[in-house]
Amino acid sequence: MNNPSRRSTAGLLGIGVLALASVAATATRASADPYDNLPTYGYPSEAAQQLNPYDPVPEIDPRWCRWGYCPKPPVHREGGQRPQRLPELLGHDTLLVDCGKARPSRESRRGGRGPRGVFTSIDAAAEVAPPNATILIIPPGEGMTCVESVHVRGPLTIATYGGSGKAVIQAPAGQPCLTAHIPLGDSLVLDGVKFISRSREAPCVKVEAGKVTLRNAEVDSRGTNFAFDVEESGELALEQSKIETDFSGVHARRGTVRLKNVDIDIAGRNGAAFLNLGRTDCIDRAGGTIHGSVGLALECSEGSVENVNIVGAAVGVLASAGTRGLRLTDVKLQKPDTGILLLPGQLGMVTVERAIISKARDGIIVAPGAESQISGSVITDSRDTGITTFGAGALIVSNKIVGAEYGIRMLAAQAFPPPMFPEFAAVPMFEGDDGGPVVENNLVANSRRAAVRIDGRFGGAQHRLNGKLMGNTLYADKSSQCIDDTYNDDPVRVKANTCTRDRLPWPF
Structure with missing residues (x-):
C-alpha cells in the first residue's frame, strides 16, 4: 500500500530537482551567452549613469564589432528577438566608437563605421551624429587609443563607455586633439576622456565657437603651445580635471571661462608662450610678449576660476577682464616666477579672492589701468615682492x-x-x-x-x-x-x- 506522505515527499523532491535543473540550465545559458562579457558602467561619467536603467546594454558582441568581420547576429532564445541596438539617452541617439583594429577594405567602404553601427573613428561618428546625440568610446583595454583629430560642429555628448579607465584621444602630428565649432547657444560635453598631444603647431583642444564642457578629463599636452585655446566666440567650462604641460594650460582671448577644481602641472618655465597681449581696448594685440610658460592666460575674458592649483610657470595667472568681469577664487600657485599678473581690460574688474601664492619671485603684479580687487589672499616666501601696483586703481584689502x-x-x-x-x-x-x-x-x-x-x-x-x-x-x-x-x-x-x-x- 502506497504511503500518501511518502508520495508527497517524493513529489516535492522531484519538483526541487526540476527547479535546480532549470536554474542550472539558465546559469549555463547565461554563462555561455556572449553578451555577458561586455564592459560595465563602472566609470562614474554622467552618460554611464544615465544608462544604468538599461543595464546590461548594448547587446553587441565585441567579436563581431571590432575586427571588420560580422557573423549573423544571434537570436535570443526567449521570444526569438535579435539583440537591440544602443538605447537612447534622455530621448537622444547613442553611437558607440571602438578604435580597435578593423579591416581597411571594410572600413573604407563604411567611412569610419564598423559593423552594426559601431564606429572606429570618433570624428566619423561626430560627422553623422544627430544634434544632442551621445557618443560612447570604448577605452583602451577593451578598445584602443583613438589617434585622430576630432572636429565637432554640433551639440554632442562624448563620454567613456565602460569601467576600465578613460577613453584616450591622441592628436596626430601637427593637429589638435579636438576642434569645436559649435553653433552659439549649443554645447559639447566631454566626460571622462583623456587627451594626449605632442604638437607644437596646434593646441590640444581648440574652442572656436560655442560652449565646450569637460568633466573628469586629463590633458597631457607636453610639447604643445596651449592645452586649451578659446577664441572670441568660445566658452570653456572645465571641471574636476588635470592638465600636464611644458608650456601653458588655458588661453582665452575675449572668451568666457568657467574653471573649477582643476590642477595644472607645468614642467618647464622657460618655454615661450607666444602671447601678443592686447592693450586697454582689447583690440590692439601689440601689447607685449610673455617669454615663458603661463598657467592661465585670460585676455579680456569673462567668467570665473575657482579652486585651481598651478605648480610652476613663468606666470601662474595672466588676467584682464572683459565687460562683465573675471573672478579668481581659491587659486593656489606654487613656485611660479610671477604668481598673478593683472593687466587692463575692458569695463569689467578682475577680482582675486583667497589666493594662496608661495615661493614666487613676485606674488601679484597690478599693471596701470587694471581695475582689480585683491582680498583674503595669503602670499608667503616671495623672493622679491608680495604685491606690486603701478598706479592702478586696485583695492588691496585683508591680505596676509x-x-x-x-x-x-x-x-x-x-x-x-x-x-x-x-x-x-x-x-x-x-x-x-x-x-x-x-x-x-x-x-x-x-x-x-x-x-x-x-x-x-x-x-x-x-x-x-x-x-x-x-x-x-x-x-x-x-x-x-x-x-x-x-x-x-x-x-x-x-x-x-x-x-x-x-x-x-x-x-x-
Whole structure:
C-alpha cells in the first residue's frame, strides 16, 4: 500500500530537482551567452549613469564589432528577438566608437563605421551624429587609443563607455586633439576622456565657437603651445580635471571661462608662450610678449576660476577682464616666477579672492589701468615682492603677506613694465584719475627691506602717485623698515597703520 506522505515527499523532491535543473540550465545559458562579457558602467561619467536603467546594454558582441568581420547576429532564445541596438539617452541617439583594429577594405567602404553601427573613428561618428546625440568610446583595454583629430560642429555628448579607465584621444602630428565649432547657444560635453598631444603647431583642444564642457578629463599636452585655446566666440567650462604641460594650460582671448577644481602641472618655465597681449581696448594685440610658460592666460575674458592649483610657470595667472568681469577664487600657485599678473581690460574688474601664492619671485603684479580687487589672499616666501601696483586703481584689502624683500610696493605707472617683462609696451591709463591703489587692513610681516615701499620715481624724475595706505598691521625687525616713502614727493595718504618692530612668528 502506497504511503500518501511518502508520495508527497517524493513529489516535492522531484519538483526541487526540476527547479535546480532549470536554474542550472539558465546559469549555463547565461554563462555561455556572449553578451555577458561586455564592459560595465563602472566609470562614474554622467552618460554611464544615465544608462544604468538599461543595464546590461548594448547587446553587441565585441567579436563581431571590432575586427571588420560580422557573423549573423544571434537570436535570443526567449521570444526569438535579435539583440537591440544602443538605447537612447534622455530621448537622444547613442553611437558607440571602438578604435580597435578593423579591416581597411571594410572600413573604407563604411567611412569610419564598423559593423552594426559601431564606429572606429570618433570624428566619423561626430560627422553623422544627430544634434544632442551621445557618443560612447570604448577605452583602451577593451578598445584602443583613438589617434585622430576630432572636429565637432554640433551639440554632442562624448563620454567613456565602460569601467576600465578613460577613453584616450591622441592628436596626430601637427593637429589638435579636438576642434569645436559649435553653433552659439549649443554645447559639447566631454566626460571622462583623456587627451594626449605632442604638437607644437596646434593646441590640444581648440574652442572656436560655442560652449565646450569637460568633466573628469586629463590633458597631457607636453610639447604643445596651449592645452586649451578659446577664441572670441568660445566658452570653456572645465571641471574636476588635470592638465600636464611644458608650456601653458588655458588661453582665452575675449572668451568666457568657467574653471573649477582643476590642477595644472607645468614642467618647464622657460618655454615661450607666444602671447601678443592686447592693450586697454582689447583690440590692439601689440601689447607685449610673455617669454615663458603661463598657467592661465585670460585676455579680456569673462567668467570665473575657482579652486585651481598651478605648480610652476613663468606666470601662474595672466588676467584682464572683459565687460562683465573675471573672478579668481581659491587659486593656489606654487613656485611660479610671477604668481598673478593683472593687466587692463575692458569695463569689467578682475577680482582675486583667497589666493594662496608661495615661493614666487613676485606674488601679484597690478599693471596701470587694471581695475582689480585683491582680498583674503595669503602670499608667503616671495623672493622679491608680495604685491606690486603701478598706479592702478586696485583695492588691496585683508591680505596676509609674509616673507619678501618688500611686502607691498606702490610704484608710478610710468615705471611699468617691470624688468621681467621687458617687451611689454607701456599700457595706457584710462582717461581721468583713478585715484590710485587703496591698501587697507593688510598684515605684512618679515620683509627683508621694508613692509611697504612707496616710490614715485621713474626716468630720473618724480611722478604723481596717488593712493591710500590705511589701517595695516606691519611687522619689521631692526634690519628693515615698516614704511619706506623716501622717494615720494607727492605723498600717498598714510593713516592709522600699526608698526611692530619685531618679527612675526609664522605660521601662527
